[in-house]
Amino acid sequence: MTMRAYGFLAKPSVAFLTLWYMTETTAFAAPTIVTRNQDFDFGRVAGGAGRSGTVTITSAGSRTYSGNVLPLGTTFSAARFTITGNAGETYTMTLPAEVIINAGVDQMTVTAITSSIPLTGVIPAGGSVSFSVGGTLNVGAVQRNAQYSGSMNVSVK
Structure with missing residues (x-):
């Protein structure tokens, strides 16, 4: 999973940050695969x-703030994925x-990373199960206005 954050300076004293998670489609031990359906987006924040x-951003897709960061705009989302495999096959997500x-x-760090489904389960009839991932972006008081990026691995076997 690749992450990006974009910053824009509106006033000399306020930085705006946007964080997106993007994940490559990754194949695991056949026949189970996980596919990224939507990127993780914390939205714009001062x-x-x-x-x-x-x-x-919760795994259910709601957004909250703490401290004195300010929300800007209304565009944000949890990351969304689909696990595909044989019905009845067990999976373990990490x-x-x-x-x-x-x-x-x-x-910056992203912590408290959670899934909308249990980390272990059984692939249902139809051969696929969808889930969302949420997490918490920790914004520092001296956070520089810049484009941030990194990577995150979501594995399913």
Whole structure:
């Protein structure tokens, strides 16, 4: 999963950050595969320049803020995936505990990464199960206005 964050400076004291998660389609031990259907997008947020806090996108797709970061705009989404395999086959999903995204030497972390379905289960009749992934972006008080990127692995076997 590749992540990107874009920043725009509106005033000298306020930075705007947008974070997107994008994941490559990855094949696992046949016949189970996982496909990315939608990127993770925290939306635009004013942070840095003394503003710190978190932006959380739940696996159900809602967005909340803490601290003194400010939401900008209404575009955001959880990441969405589909597991495909043989009906009745068990799967085990692994999500990272934390992901670091970078803009040069500057970093932000994404923590509390969660799934809308259990991490272990059985592929239902029809051969596929869809799920969403949520997480929390941690914005620092001295967060630099820049484009952030990183990668996150979501594995299913």
